[in-house]
Amino acid sequence: MKITNIRVLTDNILAGLRLQRGDDFSLFLTAPLPELQEGAARLQRHFCGNHIDFCTIINGRSGRCGENCRYCAQASCHHTGIDEYDFLPKEEIIRNARANQEAGANRFAIVTSGRALAGKDFEQALEAYKEMRDTLSIDLCASHGLLTREQFKRLRSAGVTSYHHNIETSRRFFPQICTSHTYDDRIRTIRIAQEEGFCVCSGGIIGMGETWEDRIDMAVSLHELGIESIPVNALMPIPGTGLQNRPQLSGDEILRTIAIFRFINPTANIRLAAGRKLLPENGATALKAGASASITGNMLTTSGTTIKEDMEMLKKLGLTNAEEGCTAGMNTCGSR
Template sequence: MNRNNRTPDQLATDIIAGDRIRRSDDLSLFLTAPLEELQEGAGRLQRHFCGKHIDFCTIINGRSGRCGENCKYCAQAACHHTGIDEYGFLPKEEIIRNARANQEAGANRFAIVTSGRALTGRDFDKAIETYKEMKRTLTIDLCASHGLLTREQLHRLHEAGVTSYHHNIETSRRFFPQICTSHTYDDRIRTIKMAQEEGFCVCSGGIIGMGETWEDRLDMALSLQELGIESIPINALMPIPGTGMEGRPQLPAEDILRTIAFFRYINPTANIRLAAGRKLLPQNGATAFETGASASITGNMLTTSGTTIKEDMQMLKDLGLTNKDEDCTAATGTCGAH
């Protein structure tokens, strides 16, 4: 069969058999196929490569505001006036208390996220001390999101017990200069590759709804595939007053669901992770968990608009899914690898 003349079901079958989407393929199917057909194929791929497992991560905003970068979507950029709380690196005890509560609630991993181009100096030392203490006293997997770090800093994080590093590419290479000019797309790629070389599972995705085209979204999915990214958060822009994205219309649920579906086709073994904008989806993302999304940020935070871990655990139970490795039938892919 012509590679460029397949139905969503045929394409899913070929991917399960070992085929992979390439840039040279005709990708128009992802934009023209009926959404239900595309979702059915994405669901088959998810069940094959990820089983019934859904990975839940939680985050804490470890340092807020005063960022010197000019990312148009970000409430924490100093060039924007959003009225957010501004504070330095949180006390170790407060972070560990949050991590322990998330662990006890059943989350799979916990991340400290900090504002700024990169976490440096005494704040970075505080983060290392905090990660070491969490590694010593907790069992939850640890993730970090601290910007454009050096190779030495990434090594220190890894030694401290961090297993995953989060660093979004945000969008396509073509569109990136439209949302940020204080650093480059290549700066982000360089950090991702260094994190991978250090041995981290890298979590990297982006934001849709910033004015990019469908082709930009497809390009982002392919770039993440080419980088070998294992965890891909998909954020739907929630336009924040005071940012450069203020007033942009929110994406319809159908656009978000289509994006999730074709990200699954292009990155079949990765965790496709629901992030910001999840409340825009039917049943708070329940349908997405059966049609491509195998992970989510959870907890009472901005990106999930107040979805509690308890509510998400009940949702999984209702859907016949699990976030516990011991309860999950073996999957054949690498979803959830860390």
């Protein structure tokens, strides 16, 4: 299909059309940004209402990762000077989760470095999730790498409902950013998580040297996978990593990417992640033009925004983080 008019395309998507691999997406790159944003905003209002889903994360284990992802500050092959520590005490994790819940976050995730969480550290994570499930109401997410089916079963039993595992970029460009595991390793992990009943949160990073075609390919791949939550990270080049000299993206380029992702994944939560500081008004513009979710609070290796600041921003924008959500799979993403 050839896309010739953004307004007509928006109407057709609202009526049930879904874009597919092989469609002509060139208009997304030439249409005036305000026109593209207007269409993305209409789609967002229709499928997500006024709801903005806020998730928070804690870096549960840091550094000493044996993978060679070129963007990552935690890879042992890079020399970034980040803090390195083993799995955090359960008490510290639960204290953070409770504070985030009280501040209004919808979801809390433990994120750990390394190819996969295993052994004693995985058992500690399970204990933390079980106690949070029993004592808190916040929804639980995990991000522990390339897990086995049995591990996913145990996570689900412990109360985790969402699993985060980015595909990072297009299949074509993936070998340019990582060779210690494959794109198919990531796809396999996502499919197992879905088969075991998890809502999967999966997106990627833009600004690593990929083309616009790579970004569109990533968006289409996420649509084909049925992903319900899509974090869009803008690379924040970190000294000591393999991408330390990459130029930062402009706010307009990030906004165009977010709008395109909304057109290709109209019912998903498009989630602001790393690089929010590069956006106009710290992401407020994006939250009215395609983005229906955001990571909030202290992020992994880039500065974030406090939950209080984000709640104040929502109020000014006439938005809410009350439990409504996009139409795609919110019972899976937001229920225990």
